Amino acid sequence: MRLDRFIASQPHCSPRKARLLLASGRVLVNGQAVRDGTCDIRVFDQVTLDNQTLQTGKPARFFMLHKPPGCVSATADPQHPTVLDLLDEPDKADLHIAGRLDFNTTGLLIITNDGLWSRRLTQPESLLGKTYRVETEAPIDPVCIERFAQGLYFRFENLTTRPAELELLGPRQARLTLHEGRYHQVKRMFGHFNNRVTRLHRERMGPLTLDPQLQPGQYRALTPAETALT
Numbered sequence: 001m002r003l004d005r006f007i008a009s010q011p012h013c014s015p016r017k018a019r020l021l022l023a024s025g026r027v028l029v030n031g032q033a034v035r036d037g038t039c040d041i042r043v044f045d046q047v048t049l050d051n052q053t054l055q056t057g058k059p060a061r062f063f064m065l066h067k068p069p070g071c072v073s074a075t076a077d078p079q080h081p082t083v084l085d086l087l088d089e090p091d092k093a094d095l096h097i098a099g100r101l102d103f104n105t106t107g108l109l110i111i112t113n114d115g116l117w118s119r120r121l122t123q124p125e126s127l128l129g130k131t132y133r134v135e136t137e138a139p140i141d142p143v144c145i146e147r148f149a150q151g152l153y154f155r156f157e158n159l160t161t162r163p164a165e166l167e168l169l170g171p172r173q174a175r176l177t178l179h180e181g182r183y184h185q186v187k188r189m190f191g192h193f194n195n196r197v198t199r200l201h202r203e204r205m206g207p208l209t210l211d212p213q214l215q216p217g218q219y220r221a222l223t224p225a226e227t228a229l230t
């Protein structure tokens with residue numbers, strides 16, 4: 001919400017009074033005087049007028065979870081356990097998942113209450129890579145390296161996938177880095193070559209790597225350095 005509108009919406013205030021209060025430097029956002037009423041404030045910002053708190057500022061929350069197989073990347077599910085069931089945190093209803101994983105896919109999952117931050121992490125425009133360890137039923141055809149780098153046509157969405165990097169680790173094992181997140185993308189890319197993905201594990205999202213200390217089902221808060229990286 002724009003700061004001037006937020007101030008004007010306070011009891012006994014008006015747009016004119018809000019402009020005057022802002023111009024006088026009496027409105028602080030996170031401890032700093034802000035005179036530009038057109039700037040946006042978020043639920044995470046603390047706003048004060050003189051010494052009176054107008055908005056306390058919710059704590060922004062960021063977690064990395066080692067997703068185990070057999071749970072749904074959703075906030076609620078009528079049938080199966082969800083990844084949120086693994087979190088012992090207050091305000092779980094405010095949290096969302098930044099980049100879902102399929103039911104049996106394991107690995108790095110990021111959970112937060114900050115929608116702007118999670119969009120920066122997941123939107124294709126930011127070009128942050130997501131790296132997966134893949135195991136397949138049949139040997140991986142080395143031609144996949146070039147074809148994945150060129151992009152594959154997905155008829156359903158009528159699009160060509162962004163260039164992806166495939167590194168062969170063994171006859172049926174590879175590391176794949178994508179720069180977008182289409183529905184079942186890894187499985188569909190290998191499916192294009194009639195190969196079935198038997199195991200899929202996300203190791204990394206942009207600058208965030210799954211903490212090797214986390215066992216499947218465990219999670220921890222991101223450090224300020226980790227949240228600042230995106």
Ligand code: URA
Nearest residue numbers: 102105184185186187
């Ligand atoms: N691609 C898939 O096919 N599944 C996932 O869970 C993630 C990427």
